[in-house]
Amino acid sequence: MGEIEIDEIAVIGGGSWATALVKILSEQQDIKINWWQRSEEAINHIKTYKRNPNYLSDVTIDLEKVVPTVDLKGAVRNAKMIILVVPAAFLLDAIEGLDAEDCKGKIVVSAVKGMVPDKNTLFTDYLNEHYHIPKNKICVIAGPCHAEEVAMERQSYLTIGAEDQESGQYLADLLSCRFVNTNVVCDITGIEYCAILKNVVSIACGMAHGLNYGDNFQAVLVSNAMMEIERFIKYMEDKNRDYVQTAYLGDLLVTAYSQFSRNRSFGNMIGRGYSVKSAQMEMSMVAEGYYATKNIYEMIVNSGVDMPVVSAVYRVLYDKMSCRLEFQLLSGILK
Helix, strand or coil: CCCCCCCEEEEECCCHHHHHHHHHHCCCCCCEEEEECCCHHHHHHHHHHCCCCCCCCCCCCCCCCEEEECCHHHHHHCCCEEEECCCHHHHHHHCCCCCHHHHCCCEEEECCCCEECCCCEEHHHHHHHHCCCCHHHEEEEECCCCHHHHHCCCCEEEEEEECCHHHHHHHHHHHCECCEEEEEECCHHHHHHHHHHHHHHHHHHHHHHHCCCCHHHHHHHHHHHHHHHHHHHHHHCCCCCCCCCHHHHHHHHHHHHCCCCHHHHHHHHHHCCCCHHHHHHHCCCCCHHHHHHHHHHHHHCCCCCCCHHHHHHHHHHHCCCCHHHHHHHHHCCCC
């Protein structure tokens, strides 16, 4: 695609979404994928058995194309594209060994569905400011897509957000395969915020399910939440967007309704009476929406943006308010 020619990629992260992206990228010919994980035990297991021992263990890793490693700088040294796939709460710690020089001239892709902890900043903005990566070299990967369905090779869809159409399309081509379709949208900010907010909404949907609210309520909940998302994104960056597109509404729907949604599962446990700590301990994966709820709530406190669904989730998770009471109050507000 134009002057872009990528034959080596670094994937940073060892979770289910990282494993799914490695599987998708492995569908391409003549490509080398340096797959970094912190755990040396996991890396050795992959080298021996061609499977990630902790996530999507049914996926066979093609070691002719994938090079598992614990050497972060080595993984990115010759890579022309870096894909970050670490939960937002742990990403800064994971990449602290990298500096601006390590990223120079490379396309850097965020598949992170959260914000910089304690800064309420998008990771793409952080990459631009702290690693001096030009905006035209930054892309994001969003859904609607669950890693578990990628593992089963069910027909899936990815949205690529990019300011530079050429970079975005090149990434889209790399991620297109027999079971994945891709689409490029020139809206990094909107796609990132939607990916963050839909996890918060998914927790709300899980809470409603745990409280035994029915499908009728959830339909209204999701509809109202979509309007909240639109209000928030417009406040942060007022530009023309079609919010019923796959990148926005589609990504929200799959997270709100899918059996594979970890945020929905987390919310469901809270609705059933689990404490936040107990629910987190029972889950083997990180519910990104827990951290995102705090980020977004802090941003809206003084903004004047009306977000009753997000506010209700925040009060349950962080103020320890009664989930049942919050949803009784919420049911009288939703329209």
